[in-house]
Amino acid sequence: MVVGTRVPLETLIAAFKPGQSPEAIHESYDTVPLADVYAVLAYYLHHRAEVEAYLSERERHDSKIRARIEAEYPTDGLRAKLLARMGT
Template sequence: MSLVIEQTEPVPLAADSRGIVRVAGTRVTLDTVAQAFERGATPEEIVQQYPALPLADVYSVLGYLLRHQIEVAAYLDRREAQRRAIREDNERQFASQGVRARLLARRAPHSTKS
């Protein structure tokens, strides 16, 4: 029996309708795998943290990350900018200033004094 070496095995990554890259067949994002790996997690530890991921897919994705560092870094930078913009928009729309005072004021008529 001889070993067959495939030269073009596809990387199990797919972009969803919003352009978010996920490990194919899962909800786990490329961002998540990249961050875990950057924090020092081994492929086996990543699979323990995200059981939906097959170990072979994690190795394949990590190989892709290592071979395409510039492209992946650019993608992760864009995703971080998107997250920051969404956070800032939410903070503008739902200002947290005065929330505690409003909640306490709402609660005050219902509280009973001992």
């Protein structure tokens, strides 16, 4: 997370990779001060390998958690069950 906001580092980098400017990113996530957007992007550009490794590890971790939750709480037929409860 960018300090003082609920915007994760991953979100800003994901916006930057396809070519959004720091100003456009700031407009999309206006709770992040423009100076902080520049700081995050500068850090990313200077430490790309480390940040990419961190992002990959986060994705692996998130995938494991997602799989565990989906196994524990399957969504098979969930829509039908909800519609049945609503009486439709």
